[in-house]
Amino acid sequence: MNEIEAPVPPKPKSQVKPKASRKAKPVRVVERTEDFSNLPVSDPEDQQQLIAVLQQQIRSYVAIQGDEAEQPLLEQALADIERFHGGQLRRSGQPVIIHPLRVARYICQAGLDAPTVIASLLHDTIEDTTMTRDYVSGNYGEWYAEIVDGLTKIKPPETETRQSVVVLEATYQKMLGAMARDVRALFIKMFDRLDNMRDMKSMPRKKQRRISLETMGVYVPMAERLGLWEISREHTELCFQVLYPMRYTATVDTLEHLKQERGGAIETMRQRLGVIMGPLEEKLLAVEPLFSQPADHIFRSTPVDHVLEGFQITVAQPLDCYQALGHLHMALSAIPRQVRDYVSNPRWNGYQALRTALLLEGERVTVEIVSHQMHERNRHGIMAHWSGTPSELADYYKTYLDQLNQVAGESDLRMNDVLRSMQDEQVQVFSPKGEMFALPKGSTVLDFAYCIHTDLGNHCIGALLNPSRSGPRQSGTRVPRDRQLGHGESLSILTDPNVRPAREWLQHAVAAKSQIQIKHAIAQQNAARARRVGREVLWQELRRLQIDSETWLDSPAVQEALTSEHLTPESFLQEIGLQKREVVPFLKHHKLVPAGQMNTFRELLRARNWGAVFRSQATTNFYIEDVADLLLHFGTCCNPVPGDRIVGFSTDAMEVEIHRAKCPRMAEFQKHRPVLVQWRLPKDEKRRHLFEIGVADGSGILFRITKIIKDAGVAIEDSVSSVSGAGQASIRIRVEPITWSQYSRICHGLRGLKFVKHLTPSRLDGTASVAGKHP
Known part of the structure; x- marks a missing residue:
């Protein structure tokens, strides 16, 4: 990699987030983005010719789709990547600059806006060259800097495997955040990974497998979740080639053999469907067979035994789909209970079609009926919906991007949680108002409650399943909050204001959003409880010293002492409540004891620890008013129950662990600070x-x-x-x-x-x- 000194940034461009050009039209993606990776470009002249061709194609596209302000930005981007990537080579021997040019060309073929094209040219510059974020911000604008920086990997440490895993998690969360804030970052990343997958042949076998597994675990589910079937299918097929090369070759050969063997019969069925669709006349656009693809068989262990997946009938308008379905059912025998109406009720990734199963020429055949617009949107998903602003996206896309944003903002989530948030298998459920919600497969009533609103989740006790309104009240089957959701169900959440999240709720929640909200609620309850306990302890000590407890925390001397230790009044009380901080040493260190109270203060200092202080006064500092108190953890070794003599210990988990006084493991807890506890349950x-x-x-x-x-x-x-x-x-x-x-x-x-x-x-x-x- 050449070391290139970054030029001094000129006067900053506008910091306004670029919108899609007014010239941008709905996406019309080609059958498959043109694959430039297989072109013979080992010769330097061929390489330069390819670079020139790509540059010219990109310029022509931006001239049509962009506006006057974006033309100079494009030229600067082309010049910058040539300058900063100059001299760098990929493992294939191609100049590195060809990669961002190919990605930008894919963006053009997808019909996306000019700012996305320009950002795609720069997507590797911060990560792989000496270009800095400040340089991008100063020369192009803050939006471009956010996109490029968001797609830049966090540099992993050279040692410590666990640290590397943490860095990988942080990198994914950073990228997810950029994608959720502006979906155009996701488009760039998808095409970036597609080009890398196409150009992997020269990489070491181990790295090929690692990248392929990562692609199958992250990019394929995300693409399917957003309806990007063309990209998802090619990603999957490329991974199939790398991970299972022998089985992939055998699958391709078998499918080709079956296609030739059954070609005549399939054509006969196609023609029969065409005749049945004859009355539609000009409304009928096409009748085509749907062949099984190699990507469909990557996880199938059984031999390939069929090549025909069904037929697709394309008509002009959505209403024509229902007419076509009627003609089919009048002419052929329909398999009972096999009609699926995804036109009025799209699937979780935006897929729309009418599907039915028929007996055709003695065979059971699936038929998919779509309009031309549905066909394009089914293939290209969110890209076909994108026309400039997130507000114009369908609700199921906005919901998913919101979920990604929440995952990106939660540092406590581990890699499994992040991957679960990208899961492509979804269950669709409905609110009583008919609003559709898509959640990960296996989600529960509790997940649905949190999906609607945090307050509903925090107080959820269950739901009414498929409710119906009879008069002023709803009726329906009552189900608990840990019940798994079924596809197509309608639920009305039941709440109780006295119910609060507990640790066990984490076992009932599948969705990342639910896990995040439950953990936050538990942490807030623990903190509030600890502050209450801390306030009681502090006030008790201040009263012994005859100090006015009501105004003590607000006094300038105390505020100065807290600031010196980077504490707020709330965090100070919380540490006392959790026995992480003792009051007496704090008073002594900051000289906060009035001169007239020094004798009393010295008596307190002679006490061995907090336990001794409280025992000497025959008092306790922690009352158990509810066995479900989230600040408490009851030892599973001795199972204390109300009425037992008990002791508590402040643990590193910011909890008070409760044990019976005669617990056989008592000696193991001596390293923890003891906390005097006492039952005080409502009689x-x-x-x-x-x-x-x-x-x-x-x-x-x-x-x-x-x-x-x-x-x-x-x-x-x-x-x-x-x-x-x-x-x-x-x-x-x-x-x-x-x-x-x-x-x-x-x-x-x-x-x-x-x-x-x-x-x-x-x-x-x-x-x-x-x-x-x-x-």
Whole structure:
């Protein structure tokens, strides 16, 4: 790589984000973008000739599609990539400059706007040359700098595999952010990867496989999710060639053989369909067979046994599709329950068509009916919809871009979460108003609630399935929030203002957005709880020192002390509440104790630790008012329940871990700071609970368990038993709403049974209480 000194930027261009040229027309993409990678350009003269041809084609396109202000930017971009990429060669031996020219040419063939063409020319400059972001911003404008920088990889460290994985995650999130902010960055990246895949033959085999696996895991699902079937199919076929070369060759040969073998029969069927469509006259544009492609077989282990996937009938207008369907069903035998109307109800990636299955010439055949516009949009997806602004995109595209943006902004997500957000398999569900929402396959009612609005998700208790309105109230089947969604279902979310997210909700959520929102809600609850505890502890100590606790935090001296340690009043209280910071040493270090209170202060300093201070005053600093408190984590080694003598420890996970005073693992927790805790559960509050009990299989077990529950004065609403094998059984018992006293009595009674191996009581609003393995 040549070292080129970046020239001094001239006067900055306009920082306004460029819009699509007014000359831009709806996308009309060619059958397949022209593949320049296979041209014989080993000779320098051939290389220069190819560069000149590409440059001229790009200039001609921008002259038509762009405006006067974009002409000089194009010329500058062509000059800059020649200057900065000068002397660089790809592994194939071609000059590096050919790559951005090819990508820009693909952008032209896709009918995209002039700014996208210019940005595509620059897409590798920051990553592979000495050109800087400031140079791009100064010479082209901030929009171009954001696009190019967003597509630039973060440089990985040379050591530490885990760090490299983290860098890869950060790179993807950075790219996703750029793509979500402006979809044109996504178009550039798709064509960039396509050109790299076409030009991989000279790369080492190991790198070819790595890039192909990455393409299959990231770019193919994203392309399918956005309806870019042409790009997705070619990406998949190129990956097939690299990952399974022998099977790919055999698949291509078999498909070609089958096509020749069945050519006559397929043509006969095509002509029969043409005759049936005769009454449509000028409305009929084409009847074509849909052949199986090599890309369709990359994950199929069975031998290729067919080449015909069906037929496509193309008509002029959407309404003509229904006429064509009527003619088909009148002339041929239709397979029952096989009609799919994706015209009025597009799929999650924008796909539109009428599909039906028929008996044609003794064979079962799938027929797809589309209008000409549907055909173009089905092949080219979001690119066919793009005409200048995101607001003009269909809702399913805007929703997906919004999901990518949320993933890009969440630094805690790991690579699996990022890949899940790009998943192409989706389930479509509807709100009671008929709004369609697309979520990853396997999503639950909870995911749907978060997809609609964060507040709905945070208070979700379930949903009404396929609701119908009878008078002022809705009716429908009530389902829990962890139920998986079915395709085409309609749901009305049910909420309870007293319900809050819990850790167990993460097991019920599939979508990245849901995971993010649940984690944020839990973190906010933990922080708020910690601040409340911290305030109580702080106020208690200030009162002992006879300091006015109401105004103490607002005093200039305290504000100065907090600022010196980079703390806010909220973070200060939170650290105290989590026992990460002691009040007395803070007061001493910053000299915040009044002179008249020094004697009292010295007594506090003589105390060994916070526990000693509290024990000396016969008080506690942490009350358990709800076993579902997210700041608490109950040890699974001893299963503390209300009524047990307990101790707490402040952990590195920003939680207080609760154990029984006689926990056999107590010695292991001595390294953590002890926190005095005490039960303070509402005496009269009643809640419904579900007890999941793992037992050693035997006789009389259910009788003894139910006797303990009934002796506590509690009625059993439902119970289910199952044998898991190896002498183990599982019993689920749902009880009526009970008090904490009854709850404690039941837990203690069940814990005392020798055959009970595992006890998991949980609140039926979904918030887990105490769970764990029986000691």
